[in-house]
Amino acid sequence: MAQPPKKPLGPSTTAVHGGETRPKLGNSLVTPIVQTATYTFTNTQELRDHFDGKIERVEYGRYGNPTQRVAEEKLAALEGAEDCLLFASGMAAMTTTLFAMLSRGTHVVVTDDSYRRTRQFLNQTLHKYGIEVSTVPCGDYEALEDAIKPTTRALVSESPTNPYNRVLDLERFGEIGRRNRVKTIIDATFATPYNVRPLDYGIDVVMHSATKYLGGHNDLLAGAVLGSRVIIDAVRGMQGITGAVVDPFAAFLLVRGLKTFALRVQRQNTNAQAIAEFLASHPRISAVHYPGLATHREHAVAKRQMRGFGGVVSFEVTGDIDTAARVVDACEIPYLAVSLGGVESLIEQPAIMSFYELTTEERMQVGIKDNLIRYSVGIEDPEDLIADLAQALDRAFG
Ligand SMILES: *Cc1c(COP(=O)(O)O)cnc(C)c1O
Numbered sequence: 001m002a003q004p005p006k007k008p009l010g011p012s013t014t015a016v017h018g019g020e021t022r023p024k025l026g027n028s029l030v031t032p033i034v035q036t037a038t039y040t041f042t043n044t045q046e047l048r049d050h051f052d053g054k055i056e057r058v059e060y061g062r063y064g065n066p067t068q069r070v071a072e073e074k075l076a077a078l079e080g081a082e083d084c085l086l087f088a089s090g091m092a093a094m095t096t097t098l099f100a101m102l103s104r105g106t107h108v109v110v111t112d113d114s115y116r117r118t119r120q121f122l123n124q125t126l127h128k129y130g131i132e133v134s135t136v137p138c139g140d141y142e143a144l145e146d147a148i149k150p151t152t153r154a155l156v157s158e159s160p161t162n163p164y165n166r167v168l169d170l171e172r173f174g175e176i177g178r179r180n181r182v183k184t185i186i187d188a189t190f191a192t193p194y195n196v197r198p199l200d201y202g203i204d205v206v207m208h209s210a211t212k213y214l215g216g217h218n219d220l221l222a223g224a225v226l227g228s229r230v231i232i233d234a235v236r237g238m239q240g241i242t243g244a245v246v247d248p249f250a251a252f253l254l255v256r257g258l259k260t261f262a263l264r265v266q267r268q269n270t271n272a273q274a275i276a277e278f279l280a281s282h283p284r285i286s287a288v289h290y291p292g293l294a295t296h297r298e299h300a301v302a303k304r305q306m307r308g309f310g311g312v313v314s315f316e317v318t319g320d321i322d323t324a325a326r327v328v329d330a331c332e333i334p335y336l337a338v339s340l341g342g343v344e345s346l347i348e349q350p351a352i353m354s355f356y357e358l359t360t361e362e363r364m365q366v367g368i369k370d371n372l373i374r375y376s377v378g379i380e381d382p383e384d385l386i387a388d389l390a391q392a393l394d395r396a397f398g
Pocket of ligand 1 (some may be wrong): 221
């Protein structure tokens with residue numbers, strides 16, 4: 001008799017057990033770090049079988065490593081993807097994927113409010129190689145569709161976006177891609193597969209900076225690309241050439257970090273919601289950008305498609321660039337640092353961090369306000385984080 005289909009495992013069970021082989025080398029409970037550059041073959045026949053695709057095994061470090069493979073299979077299980085490929089960083093994942101999908105004379109549409117280096121890669125680097133890029137406002141689906149041409153190969157967006165936490169209607173984005181035979185790519189670093197799985201909504205490719213929530217401890221750099229076997233194989237071929245591979249130790253740290261991933265993100269979701277609500281009711285705060293607030297312009301979409309609203313809260317203080325800097329400096333628990341997603345809370349002012357070399361006018365053009373603060377909420381106790389923010393606002397405006 002056929003077995004009834006098994007109920008899919010939950011995110012925490014998948015985070016702990018997904019992708020893990022049993023038993024492991026040396027009966028180790030934990031996935032070992034296979035610290036080797038190359039792999040040996042018993043004889044020429046084994047080499048032939050490998051190249052003929054008759055056996056599956058590793059060959060050389062640039063084409064994969066067993067520790068890396070466990071991390072990839074764990075992530076694929078979490079994201080509901082056929083396959084996953086890891087990289088040395090999130091940007092390595094983004095750039096290699098786009099190099100694999102595009103060629104001279106093709107065209108990409110990207111939504112605005114996205115990671116600065118992604119924008120630069122599209123508008124400066126790819127432009128140099130004869131690839132055209134159009135930027136459309138996030139949330140304007142007519143503009144998105146109008147921007148598509150016969151040469152368009154990819155639609156690229158983040159969701160939620162950095163730093164304003166705009167949320168894309170993934171179903172609609174995916175549908176526009178399919179109807180126009182264009183691949184859709186979502187950088188879901190801010191969401192993580194705990195909060196949303198874009199592939200479930202018909203998106204073709206999901207990207208992550210695994211440096212952020214997936215690693216989760218501010219101690220590694222890695223990137224991931226997930227999607228169908230066909231797409232990931234093409235990207236893997238390009239990675240074999242460009243060489244931006246994750247090293248075995250970073251892959252080990254990622255496997256370790258991923259085991260607590262669902263727990264951490266759950267806590268970061270509730271912490272961020274509490275902080276967003278506190279800030280929204282504070283007289284010195286003029287705007288809070290968090291999808292979990294009913295005032296957020298995509299709150300309805302976010303509620304429909306996300307399990308939680310993420311751990312980043314962006315907000316604007318009443319006052320100028322210096323007032324915001326005083327608030328940042330008066331906080332005692334979060335570190336002043338770039339990046340996000342780790343167990344430690346981090347705080348930064350985009351105008352004096354990622355966008356420092358621009359003038360105020362140039363920053364306004366890309367939508368970065370001087371009084372904007374981005375708070376990446378960690379796993380500390382919410383009442384401590386709120387008390388700290390309250391004293392910081394009191395001191396800054398004192
Ligand atoms: C950090 C980040 C990246 C780049 O990732 P790295 O691991 O730093 O290379 C890309 N997209 C988003 C949304 C990010 O937050």
